[in-house]
Amino acid sequence: MKLLHCPYQGWRPLHEFAYGGELRLAPDPEAQDQSTWASYVWNRSGTPGVKREWWFHTPSGTWFITERDTEHDQILRTFVIGEEVHS
Numbered sequence: 861m862k863l864l865h866c867p868y869q870g871w872r873p874l875h876e877f878a879y880g881g882e883l884r885l886a887p888d889p890e891a892q893d894q895s896t897w898a899s900y901v902w903n904r905s906g907t908p909g910v911k912r913e914w915w916f917h918t919p920s921g922t923w924f925i926t927e928r929d930t931e932h933d934q935i936l937r938t939f940v941i942g943e944e945v946h947s
Contacts (some may be wrong), residue, residue, distance in 0.1 A: 865938045867924050880914030883925055904925040910936065 862874040882904060887896045908931035915926050915938075927936040 864915065865935060866920060866922060866928070867938050867940050867943075868922055869917060869920050872917065872919075873899055876881055878916040878918060880916055880923065883912040 863871045864874050864877050866872050866877075884900065891897060891946050910927055910929050913926050913928055914923060916923050922940070924938055924940045926938045929936055930933070
């Protein structure tokens with residue numbers, strides 16, 4: 861069974877979680893260049909490696925960040941924004 865680490869509940873089965881997408885910084889809301897926003901909305905890096913992703917733990921209602929190595933399918937750490945928790 862595949863497990864994911866919730867910062868508040870510990871290791872839990874993957875079916876308790878929902879993937880929220882890759883963590884990316886949004887462009888400046890005042891950006892006038894439409895290609896900047898188009899790139900943010902549509903372009904993703906598919907290169908294998910360490911990614912920061914949003915995940916949601918449904919039972920606890922917790923959004924958190926996961927650092928995941930997509931090449932080796934390993935969870936490196938999980939944390940809530942503002943309070944780092946190492947797994």
